[in-house]
Amino acid sequence: MLMKTLAVRLLPSVLPGLLWCAPALAAQEFTQQLMLVVPFRADSGPGLLEDAHRVSDGVRNRLGGLLPERDVDVLSNARLNALLIKSSYRRNSQISDIETRLAASELRADEIVLGRVQREGRTFVVHARLARIRGWNMQQPLPVVRASTADAAAEQVAGEVLRARAQLTGLRRCENALAKGDLAAAARSAEQAIRVYPRAVIARDCLIAALRDGTTGADSLLRVSDDVLALDSTNTFAEVARAQSLEALKRSRDAVAQWNRLYTQHYDSLTLSVTVVEALLRLQQPRTALDDARALEKRFGDKPELRRLRFRAFSQLQQHAQAARLGDSLEVEDATFRADSAYMVRHVDALRQSGDTLAALEMGVRAVRRFPGDARLYLQYLQLMGTEQAVALPRGLARFPDVPELRLLAAREARRTGNRRVAIRETGLAIARDSSLTTQYLALADLYLEDNHADSALLVLRHAPRAGDQVETVRSYVLARGLQLLRAAADTAPARQRLALQLLLLADSVDSREESRATVAAASLQVARSHLVDAFRTNACTDVQQADTMLALSAQVIARGLGSGGNIAEISAAYDAMRKATTEALAVRCQGGGSVRVPS
Structure with a gap:
């Protein structure tokens, strides 16, 4: 049958395209579009399916007469019926979403009108959408139509389709500008499309893509995403953009709630579900991420990307034994795991924390050879070397002079051996390379106080960063050191x-x-x-x-x-x-x- 033939040709999924910053190449301006009005579906009810088909037939006929043929070729009832008969489609059955997409792809249709008809008393209620095969998940919902007859409903739906199509010229210009990398022009075209059709959803999706230019604030992206979701609560592109915007704005609780909502709504998409779990790990929600990853493995099988997510969750949860065992398996079986130094850092740490120091040292040596330019792995290697650190540390400082953690390690070693001046110098160099870590300032202040230079310690502490949890850390430290110095000072x-x-x-x-x-x-x-x-x-x-x-x-x-x-x-x-x-x-x-x- 035609549907089976089409199924072989269909791309596996269009959903990953939602996560890209730019849609695919848009059609050239003024190129004729092919529109497919599929037979509308019907809610349960005697004779309603026939009425639903009568509505979609009426929409098809009206649009064929209203739209200029040079711009839009509306697939006629006769041509559609011939296709459906060839596909062994029965008139009294409902065409599914997958069948709609297969048929649209085979016909090379650009625009698709879908609808669902229900009856409330003697009134027909029609929920219709305008979709495009290029971005199936970005559809334009049309205002709900209520009418006493199928013909009246068809006329209203056709009018709503015409009004919604007003955004398409600006939308295509937006997509073409995105393809050329001209984000400013893309945003202008999208905004023009929204002005022409204020209820525009697809044009707002393009605007979201254009605003991801690295300079537009996350608050602006959030505002546009909320506008889209107010018009279409199922718009996946806007849902993802909203979650990313909340995350960028440090509204962690709201971001977690939005990502969880996406996971619940799109549990059947592996690509989107993996994106959600990765976001939960970024937002320090390893328990939820682990539960989701396990559920995805039950649904989709033992896939490498899901095992990597479990490994990261184990690491964040400090379940070191589980992380070490899974890391050993991934090291052997997963090329992506072996090629990423971040996984190596976690694997070595898991082995060390689980008590297998020898395996951690073996993996650390292997990791340093595999990634000679990764300072994190070299730092782990130094920590595992123990008594050999006196030789390896200077070598590491020569190789990675700008890594603050190595400077702090050198400062601790100098402090241990009583060389306070070197400790002060190395801690100061660490702060010069990374001024965001409060502990470095406190360590330097300690060294100055031990060296009886309270004035220098005071100067350092005045510049210590104070944000979030750092506020209490700095306050408690300074208060304790002030009292300690006061008690030690005599009245003279x-x-x-x-x-x-x-x-x-x-x-x-x-x-x-x-x-x-x-x-x-x-x-x-x-x-x-x-x-x-x-x-x-x-x-x-x-x-x-x-x-x-x-x-x-x-x-x-x-x-x-x-x-x-x-x-x-x-x-x-x-x-x-x-x-x-x-x-x-x-x-x-x-x-x-x-x-x-x-x-x-």
Whole structure:
């Protein structure tokens, strides 16, 4: 039969094309298009299928008379019936989607009108779509038609098809511009098509492709995708674009929900399902990704791409034994796995973490030879070398001088051997090459504090990145180091106390809370007291003035609120006593005569 012959010729799938940034080459402008109006389907009901076919016959006849033949050749009822008879199609049966696509491909049809008819009482309700064989999954839904007769329904559907076709000239120009790489022209043509037909879905799909130019913001792509989905909630191209836009905007929860929705709706597509699972792994959802990958293996069989997804999920879940076993199998059986150094990094780590150090070292040596330019693998190799690191590390630094992890490894080795200056230099070089990792700044600050250079540590910490979870990391570290330095400083060392106070002020500036403000208030009172002690010893007005400055700082912090902790009353009492003593000292030491009594 014709349908079986056509099935051999049909491409395996057009869905992967949805994930490309540009559609296939569009037809040349003004080239005649062939339109196929397929027999409409019918919901259950006696005699409804015959009415559905009467509606589609009427649509076909009307479009054949309304559309200029030089632009569109509408396949007539007679020609369509001849094709269906040749294909052993029975008039009282419904043509499926796959049969529609096969017939359209054989006829080289450009545009296809599909429809479904149902009856509500005495009213015919028609849901129709305008599709194109070039992008089957990007279809134009037409407004729902309601009519009392099949002829009236056919007339309305034909009118909606004519209105929807108004977008096609701009759409073809958009596609041609995409094929030439002119994304700006493509976007202009798509926008023109949307202005001509505001309900345009296919033209908006082309606009989405044009806006993926590397400069358009993800928020703009999200807006267009939402516009498409408001018109057609089943548009796969817009669903994928929406998920990618949410991911780019760091709206992880929304992105995960959108990808999961895609997986549920398109579980029968291996290509799209793999794309979804990869996205879930990027979004740190390894448990869901693993469950989906296992379900896909049950549905599609033991395919290499699905085994690789399971391997990545095991790695993220830190299920090292499972990852190591699967990695050993993929290393032998899967050329794609062997050719990707990222998989090698995960495989070596899984072997090491599962306790098989010898296998990890063997695989690490093999990986370094296979990918001599991959710094990550060389770093793993160094970590596995152990006692041989003294020889291998300088070699790695010479080969990969710009890899911050190697610099940090060199800094740790120098710190272990007591060479603090080299450790400071190497940590600084690591920060110069990658300033985004907070831990590098904290490590450098530690080295400066150990070397009694608190001022340098303070400067480093002021430049430490603070985003997301890094905020709490930086705040807790600086607060702890400030208190540590303050406790170590004696009353006779106000300069070190002031450095400690600056660290505490930095911690409070990162994220001001009641407990950090109370700490700053108490520390400023301690520094003020140290200056008063110096004033008693030196009789210098400048020491009293510095105490007064510290008290002013303490007053500002107290005014911002210290909460209701047990030591708040003590801080307030200490401030009042220190304020009285400092006022007396200002009168005596800065205006002549008298003595200073320092509060205990």
